Amino acid sequence: MESDGGARPRRVTIRDVARASGTSITTVSVALSGGAGVAEATRARVVAAANRLGWRPNRRASALRRLDPRLVGLVYEVEQDFQAMLVDAVYTAGAANGLEVTLSGATRHHRERRCVAELLRDNVQALLLTGSELTDGDFAHLARELPVMSLCRFVRAPGVDAVVSDDQMALGQAIGHLRELGHREIAHVDGGDVSTLSARRRQAYASVMEEQGLSDQVRVVRGGSTLAAGAAAAHALIGEGRTPTAVVCYNDMVAAGLSRTLRQLGLRVPEDVSVVGFDDGPTAADPTTDLTTIVQDIDGIAAAAMGLLARRIAADALVAPGQEELVVMPTRLVVRSTTGPVRLGS
Incomplete structure (x- = not known):
């Protein structure tokens, strides 16, 4: 890299x-x-x-580790609520598997590649990566040096294990819920172009819409992963002149930004537009947001990842191409106040 x-x-x-x-x-x-x-x-x-x-x-690394350190480096995106919860779950699962965890947080001015470089200088024995900046080629390069795990992002790279949520199931749950409420005009605000996770959820949305007989209603609006991206998507939806009756968003932050901006623009949520998020982080559960969303099994994801990494480290060998493991975790829907029956006349 x-x-x-x-x-x-x-x-x-x-x-x-x-x-x-x-x-x-x-x-x-x-x-x-x-x-x-x-x-x-x-x-x-x-x-x-x-x-x-x-x-x-390395004095810092020496202070962090025992003689047999089993030290795992975790890169996470600081501004993402979901990843903050994931960090806590990883700490717990790490302790249960005899692993220590050291962190490096990615921000706008401290990018993911810099985080990885810092953790490598700390002599970590494995890397746990949650961000969206690294390419599959970067993952493959790192996997030639030490065990690498992709968390919540599907990666096609030799030697790289992954633990992900079932996006097809998740979008099926979200769109199925909206269909039961009478919605047909269901749009999707994606995560932008950076993350392969965004592409997978975009594909899952289109696939489920087709299964529901709604191929002619597929409508994807460019988004991102922040409140600002959700606000921009709200303006884009209104500006196109045909506001959908429901929107499924890439994550909770986008959904919250979308909901707030729709209300500022004079639309009611959920009476005019129902909104569904993804992650069930603190933003979704906040009473001022009260967002219907997809729940990822954070504890299960962390436990599966750390258990697999513990086995990889104990084997003291790199993962051979073709021997990678992919663990797919189920999701569930939690219904709150941002979804309701389709408005009359739609």
């Missing part, structure tokens, strides 16, 4: 020393820390490789 512009040169890690000395990461960790259980000839070979590569102890 290319380094982020202006980033410091990549630090030599114990993984590099392990490759150079022909030993495992655990053996290198024990040998360099002076622990027992390593033959003197092996220790000498490890030390020689470390000196040749210019390895130096």
